[in-house]
Each structure stands twice: as C-alpha cells, then as structure tokens.
Amino acid sequence: MKVSKEIVRLRLYLLCLLGDAVGLLLSFMLANWLMLGAVWGEPGKPHGIVMFAMIAPLYVLLAIQGGAYGIRMLDNVRQGVLRALLALVQASMLMLLIVYLGKIAEQLSRLTFVAGLLLSAGAVTLVRFAIARLGDRLLGEVPHLTVVILDGVVIDTAPHVLLIEAREAGLHPENHDASMAARLAAVVGMAERVVVACPLERMDDWSVALKSLSARGEIVVPEMLRFAPARVDEFASQPTIVVAGGPLQFRDRIIKRLFDFAVASIATILLSPILVAAALAVKLTSAGPILFRQPRLGLDARPFDIYKFRSMRADRTDTKAETLTARDDDRVTAVGRFLRKTSIDELPQLFNVLRGDMSIVGPRPHAAAARAGDSLYWEVDDRYWERHCIKPGMTGLAQVRGHRGATDHHQDLIDRLQSDLEYVTAWSIWRDLRIIVATIGVLVHHKAY
Structure with a gap:
C-alpha cells in the first residue's frame, strides 16, 4: 500500500x-x-x-x-x-x-x-x-523523492529516481487545463522534486505546468553546462547566472587557514633537523644559494615566489620553468637528485604556507611558462583556471594518485586537472587529512626526478 x-x-x-x-x-x-x-x-x-x-x-x-x-x-x-x-x-x-x-x-x-x-x-x-x-x-512502500520526466530529451540520471516518458504517460504541457494538472499530479505522486528534460521550445509550457505542483519543479537546461557550476541570482531586478563564487565559504577558509598554520608550524619544528641537514648539504656540495625561488601562479592566479632547496647547478637553474626537469637531467646535482627523489626539496614550502601563499593541501602551483607537450597549460583545457580559486598546496589529490613528473603530453595535464577540480569542488578538512596521510606513501616516487 x-x-x-x-x-x-x-x-x-x-x-x-x-x-x-x-x-x-x-x-x-x-x-x-x-x-x-x-x-x-x-x-x-x-x-x-x-x-x-x-x-x-x-x-x-x-x-x-x-x-x-x-x-x-x-x-x-x-x-x-x-x-x-x-x-x-x-x-x-x-x-x-x-x-x-x-x-x-x-x-x-x-x-x-x-x-x-x-x-x-x-x-x-x-x-x-x-x-x-x-x-x-x-x-509500506516508500514514495520516490525524485521524478524525472523525459519529453523528447534523454539525460543521464542518478539511482533511486522514477523515470517517466511524457508521451507514454499522456503528459501534454501545452494543454494548460485542469485535466493536464490532474494527470501530472497523479503521475509524479508524492515526489518532492520533479525534473523535466525537454527541448528548448517546450520549456515555457513545462514551466507553467510544474507550477501547479507542491513539489520543487526543475527544467534541465543543457545550454548552461558551459557556465557550470552555476546558479541563478539577480542584480538590480535583473536575473543573473552566478558562474563563479569560490568553493569555500568564509568559515571554511578560516578553518583551512588555521589548519594550515598549525600543521606547518608543527611540521617545521619536527622536521627542523632534516631542513638543517638539507641546507648544509646544498651549501657544501655546490656553489650558489641554498634556496631556489621561482614565480608560480597562486590563489586568483596571482604570482608568488615558491621556495625549494636548490637542486640544480646555480648557473643552469630555470627560474621561468620553460624547460621541465627530465629523468637524468644533467642540470641536477648529485645532492639535488636525492632531494628531489625523496621530495625533501619541497620542504621549504612550509614557509610559503606560514606566509599564507600556499596551503598544506591543494592543487600544485604551476609556473606561467609551463607546458604540456607543445602547449601552455591553459591552452590544453579551458577548465584550467578553475583550479586557481583556492590556494595551491604542497601536496594534493593529483599527487597522491600518482600524477606528477613531466607533462610530456596533453593527457598528463588533463589527468592532474581532473583530480584538482575534484578536490576544489568537494573540499573538506577530513579530505585534507586523508591526503596528508596518503602523501607519506608517495614521498619517494618513480616520477620524482
């Protein structure tokens, strides 16, 4: 019943x-x-x-x-x-x-x-x-919470929804009469959400029909996919489409900043012997500065100087990242090769975190001149700039999934971008903790060179 x-x-x-x-x-x-x-x-x-x-x-x-x-x-x-x-x-x-x-x-x-x-x-x-x-x-039988009405348009749907073909159910939204309203109510039952997929020219009719229901009525608008993720708002009594707004609320940004500062402070203290030993090794084995600074794109795509232990010969460093490091790169020193292989060269970025330039977890920061194959990163995929709506991180979802090293092909960047966007759109402090733990297992990696 x-x-x-x-x-x-x-x-x-x-x-x-x-x-x-x-x-x-x-x-x-x-x-x-x-x-x-x-x-x-x-x-x-x-x-x-x-x-x-x-x-x-x-x-x-x-x-x-x-x-x-x-x-x-x-x-x-x-x-x-x-x-x-x-x-x-x-x-x-x-x-x-x-x-x-x-x-x-x-x-x-x-x-x-x-x-x-x-x-x-x-x-x-x-x-x-x-x-x-x-x-x-x-x-008894629990009613469907979501009903999807297909009117000449087929879309992918989530599980636990009731699919209805409009024509088979006798639904004709162009008939704005009592019988249509009654038929629609009977078909959707006690659903709380009714989603209609229809051609553009029938949206007005469905908009009128759905207004007779107590349920929330929605119409799929594929044209808005190019603006996704988006929501509707208004300005000066005119409707607007909100196409960007940052993934983190103000409270989330405070939580993430406090978390970053606490983890970076503790890590700096605990890893200070390694930091000192690495600094001495770089200074004593090759001429040049201990730290390597390179402009990278950070939050809002604003440039900042990232810190690393210098791993290349001082006269051959590439501050613009026009040539990515390759395996057995002759620019890398013997000590630098060890530092890069163990990811110790990245530890000075703890100071970037303390300064507020970076987070512990986030998309890795890229140099403006970095390329995937023969294309600049943002030329490969239009979604590239979406990853800059959050601070870059010392580690990230892409890194723990093994997407690191040289980007010789477009797919190398796309793989990283997919993980970065997944992280950006589904951030939580618990995910940050899981990524930090997972990072321990990939500190030494075959793509770290």
Whole structure:
C-alpha cells in the first residue's frame, strides 16, 4: 500500500525518536551497572538515569535540527548514522558545559558517562540499520523523492529516481487545463522534486505546468553546462547566472587557514633537523644559494615566489620553468637528485604556507611558462583556471594518485586537472587529512626526478 511522504516521514520520526530514547536510556543504565555495579547508581553519585535525562533532550533537538531523522535515512543509512553520531557528540559537549557551569562535575561518574556515551553511539547506529532493514515491512512502500520526466530529451540520471516518458504517460504541457494538472499530479505522486528534460521550445509550457505542483519543479537546461557550476541570482531586478563564487565559504577558509598554520608550524619544528641537514648539504656540495625561488601562479592566479632547496647547478637553474626537469637531467646535482627523489626539496614550502601563499593541501602551483607537450597549460583545457580559486598546496589529490613528473603530453595535464577540480569542488578538512596521510606513501616516487 502506498503512503504519502508526510506519513512516511512522521512514522520514521516517531520510530527513530522512540528507538533512540530507549537506546540512550538502556545505554546509560548498562554503563551505570558496569562501572558502579548497580543499575540505579550508588549513594553520592548521579546514576545513569540522571545522565540520560540531561543528554537525551539535547540529543533529540540537535538530531532533528541536523537531519538525523526522516525518509532519506532509508536511501542513505550511512549518512543517517553520521548525522546521529554528530548530534550525540554535540549533545555530550553541551552537557559537559552545563555540568561545568553548574559546578557538579565532581558528582558525575566520569567512567559511567564515557561508557554510556560509547554504548549510546552503538545504540543510535543499530536503530538506523534496523529501520532500514525493516522499513518496507513496517512502513509500506516508500514514495520516490525524485521524478524525472523525459519529453523528447534523454539525460543521464542518478539511482533511486522514477523515470517517466511524457508521451507514454499522456503528459501534454501545452494543454494548460485542469485535466493536464490532474494527470501530472497523479503521475509524479508524492515526489518532492520533479525534473523535466525537454527541448528548448517546450520549456515555457513545462514551466507553467510544474507550477501547479507542491513539489520543487526543475527544467534541465543543457545550454548552461558551459557556465557550470552555476546558479541563478539577480542584480538590480535583473536575473543573473552566478558562474563563479569560490568553493569555500568564509568559515571554511578560516578553518583551512588555521589548519594550515598549525600543521606547518608543527611540521617545521619536527622536521627542523632534516631542513638543517638539507641546507648544509646544498651549501657544501655546490656553489650558489641554498634556496631556489621561482614565480608560480597562486590563489586568483596571482604570482608568488615558491621556495625549494636548490637542486640544480646555480648557473643552469630555470627560474621561468620553460624547460621541465627530465629523468637524468644533467642540470641536477648529485645532492639535488636525492632531494628531489625523496621530495625533501619541497620542504621549504612550509614557509610559503606560514606566509599564507600556499596551503598544506591543494592543487600544485604551476609556473606561467609551463607546458604540456607543445602547449601552455591553459591552452590544453579551458577548465584550467578553475583550479586557481583556492590556494595551491604542497601536496594534493593529483599527487597522491600518482600524477606528477613531466607533462610530456596533453593527457598528463588533463589527468592532474581532473583530480584538482575534484578536490576544489568537494573540499573538506577530513579530505585534507586523508591526503596528508596518503602523501607519506608517495614521498619517494618513480616520477620524482
């Protein structure tokens, strides 16, 4: 039996709320018994029931606000679990703040609290997997959230959507009458999002038809692909297409800068013996400066001087990068070859990070004259400049995937660009951490020369 999305969502809310409440209660009672030897606690110490009463309301409010409940849990159980765990962590932090401000910390059994929190994390996880497993049996058939109507145009679609051929379903948007509106409503059911793919000349008709629905109506406009990623806004009451705006919000930029500064500071201190040893090796084995400076394109394509340990003979260095380093390049010194092979020559870029020119993780900075084959980088692919909307990095997604070394062919640059754009459009601090860990495994690489 089909039920509406509102009924499904209500049942999921109630079922999850009940499951989470019972799970939290049992978790803190079990923790109390394990740590204190009694379900109800011992004299002079708050028991698990009190802890449950403090954390449960906070958790429920934060879980609702964070989207840990609802119909989408059935489509993406992992996301539902992550949101529930995030709400639990936030609730525990708020509870600790209340305990501290209330000056009742000494009355709290810390072991009971920690054990109860860990057991609660397991409980809310099990609740969501159980609902996903029993969803069809308990709730009936869940309606499609997204419906795609194909009207003479075929497009690629994501999974878990309902595909409808307009002609086969008897949908004629040019008929602006009650029967068309009723037929459209019956076809899309209780979907929350209706996407139409149609020729340009039928967009006006579909725009009128979709307005009769309570669902969000969208029309695929392939012509906008050349502006992607883009969104619609307005200026002086005129519609505009926003084709650029930077991938990071202000808060994200602050987080990334603080992260970069902290990692670079710690790394500089820990790696100082290697930095000193490399500097001495360069100075004592060949004439010339210890550091090599080269103009590179950074954030907003603005030039900056990148720092490296000099690995070439001073009279043969290429400050414009007009000739990329090749394997067995006779310009490279013996010490320089070791520094390049182990990536130690890149360590002075920690000072670029501290100065704010670079990030720890990001697309690698290129010289303006660098070429892929016989073409300048931006001549190979029109998307090249998109990678400059974020600070360049000491390491990046392209590097940990093995895309480094000489760019003898156009494809060498395209491979790097694909990874760079993937990083730019899906940045997170957790991805930065994963890339840093993965970088350890590619410090010595067969393409490092």
